[in-house]
Amino acid sequence: MGKYPGSTLLIVFTVLISAGATIAAEETIADTSATQCVEPRPQMCTMDYRPVCATMGDGIEKTFANGCSACSDEEAKSWVEGDCE
Structure with missing residues (x-):
């Protein structure tokens, strides 16, 4: 030293x-109302149905059963509560 x-x-x-x-x-x-998906991604999620609208890496929105399911998809960046319109 x-x-x-x-x-x-x-x-x-x-x-x-x-x-x-x-x-x-x-x-x-x-969008401060969106929940950011972070690493490590979830490997297992509950089967409860509380739909969320996830924003994917390419900007396309996709509906998932819940936030955990959305963030388990490697392409998902963030999600908000409710179905995508």
């Missing part, structure tokens, strides 16, 4: 915090 080991740790910490802030900013969506 160098003469100032604490400063090296401070630099590493600052870089890591900055990287986290960038990721959080990229996950922000324009």
